[in-house]
Amino acid sequence: MCFKGKVFSIEEFSTFDGPGIRTTVFFKGCPLKCMWCHNPEGQSFEKQIVKNTNGCIECGRCLDIGEKLTGKRILVNESVNVCPRNLIRVCGVDYTSQELVEKLLKNISILNDSGGGITFSGGEPLWQSQFLNECLELLRGHTHLAIQTSGYCDETIFLELLQNSNYVLFDLKIINNDKHKQYTGVSNTKIINNYKALCKSKTLFCVRIPLIPDVTDTAENITSIAMLMSENGASYAELMPYNKMAGGKYAMIGKKYCPTFNEQKDVEIHKDIFDKFGITIKIL
Amino acid sequence: MTPRVKKLLEILQNREYRKSRISKEIDISKQIDGKNKMERDALRLLVMLENETVCLFEDERMGFNRTLREIPFYIDVNGKRSEWSIGNFTPNYANVIGKGFEQILEEIDQKRTACSKEQTEFLDAAKIAIQSALKLAERYKETAKNIGNLELFEALRQIPHKGAKTFYEACVFMKFIIFTLRCNSNTHLTLGRFDQYMYPYYLNDIKNGTADNEILECIEEFFISINMDTDLYLGVQQGDNGQSMVLGGCDKFGNDVFNKLSELCMQASIELNLIDPKINLRVNTKTPFELFKLGTQLTKKGLGFPQYNNDDIVIPGLVKLGYDYEDAVNYVVAACWEFIIPNCGFDIPNIITMNFPKVVNGTIHNTLMQCETFEQLIDNVSKEIKAECDRLIKSSFYSLGSSPYASIFVDGCIEKAMDLSQNAAKYNNSGCHGAGISNAADALAAVKKLVFEEKTLDKQELLDALNCNFEGYDALSHRLLDCPKMGNNDDFVDCIANEIMDVFAKYLNGKENNRGGIFRAGTGSAMEYIWSAKNVPATADGRKAYEPYGSSFSPAITTNLNGPLSVIQSFTKYDLTNIINGGPLTIEIHDTTFRNDDGVQKVAQLVKAFIDLGGHQLQLNSINRERLLDAQKHPEKYPNLIVRVWGWSGYFNELDLPYQEHIIRRTEFSV
Numbered sequence: 017m018c019f020k021g022k023v024f025s026i027e028e029f030s031t032f033d034g035p036g037i038r039t040t041v042f043f044k045g046c047p048l049k050c051m052w053c054h055n056p057e058g059q060s061f062e063k064q065i066v067k068n069t070n071g072c073i074e075c076g077r078c079l080d081i082g083e084k085l086t087g088k089r090i091l092v093n094e095s096v097n098v099c100p101r102n103l104i105r106v107c108g109v110d111y112t113s114q115e116l117v118e119k120l121l122k123n124i125s126i127l128n129d130s131g132g133g134i135t136f137s138g139g140e141p142l143w144q145s146q147f148l149n150e151c152l153e154l155l156r157g158h159t160h161l162a163i164q165t166s167g168y169c170d171e172t173i174f175l176e177l178l179q180n181s182n183y184v185l186f187d188l189k190i191i192n193n194d195k196h197k198q199y200t201g202v203s204n205t206k207i208i209n210n211y212k213a214l215c216k217s218k219t220l221f222c223v224r225i226p227l228i229p230d231v232t233d234t235a236e237n238i239t240s241i242a243m244l245m246s247e248n249g250a251s252y253a254e255l256m257p258y259n260k261m262a263g264g265k266y267a268m269i270g271k272k273y274c275p276t277f278n279e280q281k282d283v284e285i286h287k288d289i290f291d292k293f294g295i296t297i298k299i300l
Numbered sequence: 301m302t303p304r305v306k307k308l309l310e311i312l313q314n315r316e317y318r319k320s321r322i323s324k325e326i327d328i329s330k331q332i333d334g335k336n337k338m339e340r341d342a343l344r345l346l347v348m349l350e351n352e353t354v355c356l357f358e359d360e361r362m363g364f365n366r367t368l369r370e371i372p373f374y375i376d377v378n379g380k381r382s383e384w385s386i387g388n389f390t391p392n393y394a395n396v397i398g399k400g401f402e403q404i405l406e407e408i409d410q411k412r413t414a415c416s417k418e419q420t421e422f423l424d425a426a427k428i429a430i431q432s433a434l435k436l437a438e439r440y441k442e443t444a445k446n447i448g449n450l451e452l453f454e455a456l457r458q459i460p461h462k463g464a465k466t467f468y469e470a471c472v473f474m475k476f477i478i479f480t481l482r483c484n485s486n487t488h489l490t491l492g493r494f495d496q497y498m499y500p501y502y503l504n505d506i507k508n509g510t511a512d513n514e515i516l517e518c519i520e521e522f523f524i525s526i527n528m529d530t531d532l533y534l535g536v537q538q539g540d541n542g543q544s545m546v547l548g549g550c551d552k553f554g555n556d557v558f559n560k561l562s563e564l565c566m567q568a569s570i571e572l573n574l575i576d577p578k579i580n581l582r583v584n585t586k587t588p589f590e591l592f593k594l595g596t597q598l599t600k601k602g603l604g605f606p607q608y609n610n611d612d613i614v615i616p617g618l619v620k621l622g623y624d625y626e627d628a629v630n631y632v633v634a635a636c637w638e639f640i641i642p643n644c645g646f647d648i649p650n651i652i653t654m655n656f657p658k659v660v661n662g663t664i665h666n667t668l669m670q671c672e673t674f675e676q677l678i679d680n681v682s683k684e685i686k687a688e689c690d691r692l693i694k695s696s697f698y699s700l701g702s703s704p705y706a707s708i709f710v711d712g713c714i715e716k717a718m719d720l721s722q723n724a725a726k727y728n729n730s731g732c733h734g735a736g737i738s739n740a741a742d743a744l745a746a747v748k749k750l751v752f753e754e755k756t757l758d759k760q761e762l763l764d765a766l767n768c769n770f771e772g773y774d775a776l777s778h779r780l781l782d783c784p785k786m787g788n789n790d791d792f793v794d795c796i797a798n799e800i801m802d803v804f805a806k807y808l809n810g811k812e813n814n815r816g817g818i819f820r821a822g823t824g825s826a827m828e829y830i831w832s833a834k835n836v837p838a839t840a841d842g843r844k845a846y847e848p849y850g851s852s853f854s855p856a857i858t859t860n861l862n863g864p865l866s867v868i869q870s871f872t873k874y875d876l877t878n879i880i881n882g883g884p885l886t887i888e889i890h891d892t893t894f895r896n897d898d899g900v901q902k903v904a905q906l907v908k909a910f911i912d913l914g915g916h917q918l919q920l921n922s923i924n925r926e927r928l929l930d931a932q933k934h935p936e937k938y939p940n941l942i943v944r945v946w947g948w949s950g951y952f953n954e955l956d957l958p959y960q961e962h963i964i965r966r967t968e969f970s971v
Contacts, residue, residue, distance in 0.1 A: 028863025031893050031902045037909075039865070071965065077774075097778040100844075102858060122789055123865040129912070130905040300896065 020110040021147030024058050024139065028123060032300045034162040034183055036132025039123060041116070043138040043148070044108045048166050049201040050189070051276065052228050054262035057269050058139035063108035065091040066268045071101050078104055091270065107269070113150035124159050133160025133182070142169040145177060152180035164224075166200075167207040167214075174210045175217070184221035185254075186214055189232055191240035199231055208244070215248035223253040229281035238286040242293040253290065255299045257283045301571055304359050305520045309572065311357050313940055317365060317528045320355050326372035338425035338704050338719065340374065341385070341484075345705055346432035347372045348483045354443040361451050361518075362472055362525035363440050364479035366532055371485050385701050386720060387487035388542065388649070390632050390642035391709030394497035397473045400462035401430050407714050419717035422704055426714070429705035433480045434461060467501040467515055471522040477709070478526060482533060484705045488542030488635040491526075491577050492642040495547045495562035502561045512564065519568045527576045540948050541576070542635035548591065549582025550611050552629045558591060569605075570598050575942055575949045580633040584611040585912055592904035599903065600894040602922045604944020607637065607884055608907055613916040614639050617880030621809060621820055623727065636948055637824055637852070637882040637917055641727055644711040646720050649731030649820070649881055652692040654804055655832040656740035657849060659684050661839050664747065665766070668759050674752040678796075681744065682803045689732075689808045696730060697814040728817035731881040732808055734801065735825035735832055736849035738786040739856045741797035742841035746783035748796070762840060769838045769845045780842035787855030789866035791873075798874045805879040822881025823853035823916075830958050848962050852883040853917075857965050864889070864906055872913040884917035885910070886944075891922045919944065928952065928964050 022044040030040035045061030046053075053059065057066055067078065078095035085092055096104045111119075120134055127133055134155060141148050142165050152161055162183040167174070178184065188211065189204075190196040196204040214221055223245055227233040245253065260280075263273030290297050301309075311317055328347050332340040348371055355365040373381050396404060408423050408430075415423065441456035443449075455472045464470040474491075481489055502515060526543055533541035547565055548558035569579050581595050595606045611629075618628035618639060627641045634640045638649030663677070663684045671677045700721040707713035707720045718724035750757035757776070765773035784793040805821040813819055825832075829849040837845040841856060850856045853871060861867060864887050871885045887906075893899045903920065910918050921944050931938040931952050941952040943963055952960065 026862070028865040029902070029906060031899045037865070037902050037905050039863075097775045100774075100777075102778065102781050102842075102860070105860075123869070126865050126869075126909045129909060130902070132902075132905075298896075298898075300898075 019146055019150065020112055021116065021144045021151075022061065022063070022108050022110055023116065024055075024107050024109075026119070030135065033135040033137060033164055034133065034185060035160070037127055037130040038132045038135050038162070039120060039127060040135040040137050040164075041120070041141075041151075043136065043141040043144050045143055046138055046140040046166070047143060047168055047202060048140065050226075051199050051231075052226065052258060052262055054259055054265065055139070056266050056271060056273075057107045061143075063106055064269055065093065065095060066105060066107040067091060067095075067099075068103040068105075069267055072103055073101060075100060113147060113154055117151055117154045120155065121158065128159055131160075133162060135162040135164055135185070137164035137185075140166055140168065142167075142173060142177065145169070145173045149177060149180060152177065156180055167210040168202055169206065169210070171206070171210055171213055175213060178214065178217050178219045181219060184214060184219055185224050186211060186221050187224050187226065188241050188244070189226060190237055191244060192237065195231075195237075199228075211244070212248055215250060221250075223250060225253055225255050227255055227257045227283040227285070229258060229277050229279070229283050231277050233284045233286070235284075235286060235289065238284075238289050242289050242295055245295055246293040251294055252296050253298075255285065255297055257299065301520070302517050305517060305524070307359055308357065308521060308524045312524055312527055312574070317357065318531065320353075320365070320367050321369050322353070322367055323369045324351065325370060326351060327374065328372045329374040332374050336421045336425075337702050338421045339428065341702055342425035342428035342432075342704055344372050344374070345429050345480070345484045349432045349436045349480070352436060352483070354439050356440075356443065356447065356449060356452070360521075360525075361449070361455075361468070362475045362521055363444070363452055363456075364475050365525075366479070366482070366529045369532060371483065385485035385487070385703045386646075386706060387489060388634055388638075388640075389646050389706075389710065389720075390490045390492040390634070390640060391477065391481070391706070392643035392711055393474060393477060393492065393709070395643070395711070396477065396709060397459075397470050397497075398463045400460060400464075401434055402461045403463070404708060404714070405430055411714060411717050415717050422707070422719050423714075423717050425704040426708055429484070430708065433476075433705075436480070437461075437476060464501065465504075467498065467505045467510070468518050470498055470501045471518055475522065475525050479529075481706060481709070482529065484703065486703060486706045487533065490542050490632060490634055490640075491545040492632045493547075493549070493630070494545050494577075495559060495565055496557060499559055499561050512560070515561070516564050516568060519564055520572060523568050523572055523574060523577060527574045530576060540635065540945070540950065542948075543576040543578060544580055544633050544635060544948070545577035546580045546582060546609075546632045547606075548587075549609075550584065550629065552626055556587065558587075563594070566594055566598060569603075570601060573601055573603065573940070573942070575603070575951065578948055579606040580609055581606040582609050582611055583911055587911070589904065589908065592907050593900060595907065596894070596900045596904040599889075599920045599922055600891075600900060602891060602924075603942050604919065604921050604949040607633070607917065607919045608911065609633060609639070610911050610914075610916050612911075613876050613914060614880060617877035617916070620877060621729070621880065622818065627726070633882070636826060637884050637919075638731055638822070639880060639882045644725060645727040646710060646723075646725035647727055647729040647731065647817070647820075649729075649822070650733060650824070650826055651696045651730045653733040653735050653825070653828045653832060654685070654688060654692065654808075654821075655735050655828065655836070656800065656804075657736040657743065657839050657841075657843070658832065658836045659688050660740040660743050660800075661766075661836060664743070664840055665763065668747070668751075668763065674748045677747065678744070678799065681800065685800065685803050686807045689804070689811070692732060693811055693813070693819065700815075723816045728813070728815040729820055730813040730815070730817060731820045731822055733822055733824045733826055733828060733881070734804060734853075734879070734883065735828040737797055737801060737823060737853060738859075739839060739841050739843055739849045740800060741786050741793050742783070742856055742859070743839045743843075744796045744800075745785075745793035746780045746840050746842070749783050749792070750779065766838045766840065770842075777842050780840060781858060783841075785841070785856065785859040787859050787867045787870050788862045789869040794870050794873045797870075801874050801879055809878070820881040821879050822883045823876075823879055824881065824883025825849065825852045830962065848958070851886055851962070854886045857962070865909075868906070868910040868913060868915060872910065872915045876914065876916040880916065882917060884919040885915060886919045886921065888921045888923045891924045894922055923963075925964065928960070932960060932964075
């Protein structure tokens with residue numbers, strides 16, 4: 017039980033991660049590198065120094081100290097304490113499951129009164145499965161528990177975690193495996209297998225589809241997703257249209273956001289295709 | 301929205317109505333020479349109204365639009381220019397609208413038969429004022445007839461000399477009252493429980509076959525109409541004009557009185573997107589969830605209202621202060637958030653301000669070196685809070701200008717033949733704001749943790765750092781900022797906040813003022829979160845010198861917040877019935893949260909959670925940081941961008957820079 021997990025954010029009152037008012041815990045680290053990822057600070061499994069650029073007065077003190085210590089104008093641990101606006105922080109906090117659960121329980125009655133609960137997201141929560149499972153076990157019976165996942169992990173791990181969850185938000189992004197590799201960096205074989213396993217299980221779930229212009233929102237891809245869903249008896253999907261602010265946090269971790277798709281293009285919803293397969297959709 | 305409403309909205313949004321404004325300095329010193337105090341006030345109104353030009357826009361049915369920018373003035377015996385008059389109360393509209401001015405004049409004449417000289421002077425002045433108001437109405441009536449505005453003409457054949465018969469007439473009467481009181485230099489007049497006192501007219505119209513959408517049109521015309529002159533109703537900043545309206549709440553039996561008319565007012569506000577009236581909803585733990593959802597639909601518009609007020613806390617709080625239950629149950633919200641009693645009350649709820657960070661900072665500077673324990677420091681803070689209360693009370697004693705015309709609208713004045721300024725109202729209490737509670741509690745928590753518990757911070761080092769505004773003390777300033785902060789649901793600091801509020805409230809509540817009333821402690825800050833903070837050097841919470849506090853009862857603006865669930869728990873730990881002068885918790889929510897019904901539902905649940913936890917007052921802002929930043933750069937693109945400032949909403953472009961900046965900084969940690 018001394019195993020520690022790494023979390024990059026705990027968001028109270030997250031409104032789009034399952035039913036009711038929820039607290040969402042974002043686990044740090046993700047095996048996927050989706051081109052449209054809007055939480056780039058969640059990709060690395062390591063701690064990072066991040067700077068919230070909102071409110072920065074560009075005094076340069078954070079970089080001065082980096083230069084002094086490393087010879088390069090970069091953010092370092094010591095930058096945190098020199099920012100006059102307190103905008104720099106270490107991203108990634110280690111928690112034991114007890115510590116995390118104790119923190120989460122402080123809001124539990126508000127969450128439960130609203131028919132909500134706690135969602136574990138990321139990053140990819142399934143890649144810290146032991147830690148996640150400990151948290152789920154400690155919280156079971158206290159509130160409604162959801163996992164938001166890319167589905168990319170070994171099936172045995174996935175099935176074990178399902179046992180302790182009330183609800184799964186499962187991403188289906190691209191069915192064509194080559195394209196999936198191209199845009200996320202990994203194969204979707206495990207994802208599709210886990211999706212089928214999820215459909216066979218008794219755990220409630222919903223499919224989430226990020227709509228990325230000309231990448232995931234093509235008629236071909238949506239048809240493939242709808243077909244996969246309907247073959248496995250699923251009838252409800254939540255669509256997440258591309259967020260034009262997605263690139264907003266890359267500067268925070270010193271990276272550049274370089275999508276190859278046209279960000280400005282409006283996404284296609286393809287309600288007709290979903291209708292054809294008897295799938296109800298909700299746009300988030 | 302009907303074509304008529306659309307047209308009026310255009311006149312308003314293009315600021316066309318301002319074209320009819322005339323600047324004219326009218327000095328009435330000669331005319332009032334030798335007259336008694338009461339008559340002077342009445343004559344000023346008379347001259348003002350005589351100089352007003354009838355102004356009616358095409359298709360407009362409300363009338364009474366200001367053409368004179370300035371109100372006449374006179375130089376008093378001390379050589380001082382006298383212009384300002386009393387305000388910040390909720391007139392008894394229902395009484396006057398129901399009776400009409402002729403009956404009020406009869407009441408005055410009856411009373412006049414057995415009166416002292418002073419009383420007669422008051423009553424005579426009231427008569428002059430009423431008669432000059434009636435003359436103005438007569439001129440509007442004639443013009444309406446001449447230009448073929450028959451609906452307004454018909455209405456003015458009935459009112460204001462007789463009581464209103466229909467909802468439309470009652471609305472015109474309302475506008476007439478507001479207009480004449482403003483011409484009488486009465487500021488920050490609030491609209492009170494419009495959905496209650498207008499409800500009989502609504503019901504009567506419906507009975508006579510009027511449809512709801514006709515009532516809605518009339519409400520919308522009235523709402524647009526009270527926005528027309530807001531550039532002349534100046535408070536500290538434009539928009540701070542006091543036109544708040546209260547909807548819903550309970551009656552004295554505890555029944556929910558949110559009615560169809562309340563709903564239509566909400567609908568009008570949602571459709572129009574205007575700064576006035578500022579909607580306040582009265583709610584409680586039993587309020588149907590649907591009302592929270594409707595309120596959230598209005599929040600979604602980004603106007604910074606409705607503000608929620610919790611009957612379960614406010615009513616018992618007012619009763620504890622000595623208000624009769626029947627009056628407390630009828631409470632309304634003054635210009636911003638102050639809880640006042642309509643019709644019969646003349647409280648001045650914003651007369652003094654407890655500047656908490658200043659008191660705490662002073663105590664730390666003067667006594668920390670001698671304190672061996674944190675308890676000693678807290679004791680010293682308590683003593684200083686009490687001493688500051690005494691000083692503030694003394695500073696608040698001044699005499700009010702008389703206002704016989706305004707007095708007609710408050711119960712008791714005609715019966716007693718006494719002016720409001722002579723304490724004729726039933727309640728004459730005074731309120732004290734409590735500014736910067738969170739900054740003060742945060743400062744004490746940091747000292748407790750680092751100096752007394754961890755013993756990792758030397759007292760002298762802290763004082764030195766404060767004295768030089770943290771120059772050269774970067775690391776210490778961050779350690780202070782990382783200490784427990786109010787708003788993160790941490791008992792370590794929340795208990796300290798509770799303690800200082802308790803000392804303040806229990807000491808101040810019930811202390812006598814010089815108007816036969818008492819003082820009431822509150823959690824509001826009004827503009828003091830910027831004004832008072834400007835004189836306060838660096839504080840031990842890590843705040844830099846002269847930086848603003850959180851607005852009213854809110855976290856410090858530099859606090860890295862866990863989120864709204866922690867915030868609402870931190871700010872409901874104290875028994876808020878003890879500190880009920882008013883002052884809301886403010887929460888900023890990013891506008892994308894409202895993008896679908898799920899988001900709206902969940903924000904409504906958040907509001908309900910706050911009410912269930914025992915919060916007294918809540919104000920939510922739907923905010924988009926990028927839009928505000930863009931509006932600073934390109935004001936021309938956003939002529940009608942509305943934001944909440946402190947207890948009121950105004951046009952972003954019309955705010956001074958420090959207020960714009962505070963709103964933008966609040967968004968750095970928004971959801």
